[in-house]
Amino acid sequence: MSEQTGKQLSKEEKDARFEAELLPVLDPLYNFAYRLTLDEDDANDLVQETYLKAYRFFDYFEQGTNAKAWLFRILKNSFINEFRKKSKQPAKVDYSEVEGYYNSDDVEGEGGVATTTDMRTESVQDLIGDEVASALNALPVDFRTVIILCDLEGFTYEEMAKILDIPIGTVRSRLHRARNSLKEKLEKYAKSMGYNG
Amino acid sequence: MESKFTEAYQKISEDGHESECDKVARMLDLMIDGEASTEEQSYFNTHIEECIACFESHQKQKLLKGLVSGHLKRVIVPESLALSIKARIQVTV
Ligand SMILES: [Zn+2]
Numbered sequence: 001m002s003e004q005t006g007k008q009l010s011k012e013e014k015d016a017r018f019e020a021e022l023l024p025v026l027d028p029l030y031n032f033a034y035r036l037t038l039d040e041d042d043a044n045d046l047v048q049e050t051y052l053k054a055y056r057f058f059d060y061f062e063q064g065t066n067a068k069a070w071l072f073r074i075l076k077n078s079f080i081n082e083f084r085k086k087s088k089q090p091a092k093v094d095y096s097e098v099e100g101y102y103n104s105d106d107v108e109g110e111g112g113v114a115t116t117t118d119m120r121t122e123s124v125q126d127l128i129g130d131e132v133a134s135a136l137n138a139l140p141v142d143f144r145t146v147i148i149l150c151d152l153e154g155f156t157y158e159e160m161a162k163i164l165d166i167p168i169g170t171v172r173s174r175l176h177r178a179r180n181s182l183k184e185k186l187e188k189y190a191k192s193m194g195y196n197g
Numbered sequence: 198m199e200s201k202f203t204e205a206y207q208k209i210s211e212d213g214h215e216s217e218c219d220k221v222a223r224m225l226d227l228m229i230d231g232e233a234s235t236e237e238q239s240y241f242n243t244h245i246e247e248c249i250a251c252f253e254s255h256q257k258q259k260l261l262k263g264l265v266s267g268h269l270k271r272v273i274v275p276e277s278l279a280l281s282i283k284a285r286i287q288v289t290v
Contacts, residue, residue: 015286018286019283023279026274026278026279026282027271030272030274031271040272040275044275044278047282048282048285051282051286052285055289125268128268129269130270132265133269133270136269150230151266152265152266152269154266157230157232172226175230179258179261182265183261186264
């Protein structure tokens with residue numbers, strides 16, 4: 001820390017700043033971790049690890065800059081570099097193979113589309129949500145990641161490029177391919193429900 | 198559903214030149230993600246006012262994005278998580 005020129009924060013000040021600036025990102029960060037790992041315990045570990053790393057490097061975080069993008073980048077790197085190695089799952093498991101374990105609740109018998117009451121509307125909403133989740137979970141993790149970052153978290157292409165350490169052109173083409181696969185999976189579902197896509 | 202517009206689109210793209218429809222197709226993601234420049238937006242909007250096929254592709258792409266942003270359920274953060282993070286930070290120098 002001898003290179004640090006500005007005044008050093010006391011631990012109390014640092015902790016207070018850390019909590020005020022970084023903890024509000026907990027919800028999106030946990031959701032991202034969950035969509036990457038598809039496991040609540042793993043998501044929990046990954047998020048804790050991310051915050052501990054962020055704390056260690058907090059002196060290098062510029063106040064007022066994009067805390068959310070910064071944390072997402074740390075989490076993504078942790079996931080790639082360490083988490084996958086020490087994960088309980090066998091190394092060769094492709095995430096698309098885990099699909100079957102997740103969301104095994106069946107959707108039979110809920111085919112109604114034309115809804116009149118609020119109750120009906122709600123159950124159809126849930127049904128669509130479940131279907132989107134299982135289609136998304138069936139995508140390779142790189143595809144899933146860009147869709148989450150863009151459509152769920154609203155990051156710009158430029159922010160995504162920084163989080164993922166790839167050029168913007170790669171962000172665009174990956175997003176395009178990811179959406180095509182998602183579309184394919186959802187169309188299969190629509191057909192199985194009797195709609196003609 | 199194969200419209201006459203779709204057929205026309207396929208004929209044009211076979212000759213190897215990039216048609217307006219091809220250009221517009223490449224802009225779809227930029228448009229729905231709000232990343233298109235002002236010129237791209239006006240080019241795109243002018244085209245879809247006259248081309249049903251591209252208009253429909255745009256609607257479908259918006260729908261797809263809306264399915265994720267509007268229907269994917271968020272998972273609830275366990276209450277203990279923020280507490281364990283704070284506790285671990287406190288003992289970290
Ligand atoms: Zn067109």
